[in-house]
Amino acid sequence: MKITYLLGAWGVLSTGALMAQQDPPVPVGQLNVNAAMVRDGVAPVLSWEIEYPSTVEEVIDIDPEDEQLTAKTRLRVQVSVVGVGLTDQYGKEYPAKSYINFSSVGWKHIFTGKGSQVDPFNHYIDRVVDEGEVIRFAAKVDENGYDYFYNESSNIRVLKNGDNPPGVSAGYTSQSSIADYLEPYIQNGKLSLGPMDLIYAAELTHTDTSHTGYDMQDAVILVRFTRVE
Numbered sequence: 001m002k003i004t005y006l007l008g009a010w011g012v013l014s015t016g017a018l019m020a021q022q023d024p025p026v027p028v029g030q031l032n033v034n035a036a037m038v039r040d041g042v043a044p045v046l047s048w049e050i051e052y053p054s055t056v057e058e059v060i061d062i063d064p065e066d067e068q069l070t071a072k073t074r075l076r077v078q079v080s081v082v083g084v085g086l087t088d089q090y091g092k093e094y095p096a097k098s099y100i101n102f103s104s105v106g107w108k109h110i111f112t113g114k115g116s117q118v119d120p121f122n123h124y125i126d127r128v129v130d131e132g133e134v135i136r137f138a139a140k141v142d143e144n145g146y147d148y149f150y151n152e153s154s155n156i157r158v159l160k161n162g163d164n165p166p167g168v169s170a171g172y173t174s175q176s177s178i179a180d181y182l183e184p185y186i187q188n189g190k191l192s193l194g195p196m197d198l199i200y201a202a203e204l205t206h207t208d209t210s211h212t213g214y215d216m217q218d219a220v221i222l223v224r225f226t227r228v229e
C-alpha cells in the first residue's frame, strides 16, 4: 500500500489541470511511504519527489550589457505597475509613460499616469510569447522636454528576487529612502519578488547619478513570467 502526503496547500492546488501549467512559488511534491501502518522496530521506506520552483533566469536570458530579455521557452508575460514616484519638493505628482517591446509585435503601451492613478493589481499587459522573443522597455516623464530612456540606458535597470532595491544599491548617503509603494517588495533590505518575476526600475528625471533626484524609483514595473505549454 502507498500513502501519499501532499506538502502544503500549493501541492493540493498543483494537482489541478490549470495549476499544472504554472510554476509553484514554493517547493511542492509528494512523500511516499511503503506501508500504511508501521510496527515498532520496522523502518518504513520513504521516498521524496520534490519539484522546486523555476527561477526567472531559467526561462529568461537577461543580457548583462543592454538588459534586453530573451525568452528561453514559451511564456505568459503579465505586466503590472508597482508605482510611479515622480513628485516635486511640494509633493505635486507628475505622470510617467512606459512601454514594453515584444520583437514579434513591437511597442505596447503599459501605463501613462501619476502615482495615485496606478492600480497595482491590474495586468496592463497579458500575453504569451514564444521561445526567442526579445523584450525591451522604455519610459519617460510624460511632460514636454523629457526624453525616453530605454533598457540599454543605465537609467533603466532590470532587477530580480534577492537583488538590492532600486536606489539603494548605489549607496549614496543623500539617497532618499525606498518609496512607499516599494515597501511590500522589500524584505531584510533585499527585493522580495516571486521567483519568476522581474522589475524594471527607471530613473526618468536625472542622468547625474550623484544627484539626490537620481533614485531609480520614478517608475517601477513588475513583469511576471509563467511557463505555458
Ligand SMILES: [Ca+2]
Pocket: 203, 204, 205, 206, 213, 214, 215, 216, 217, 218
Ligand atoms: Ca528621479
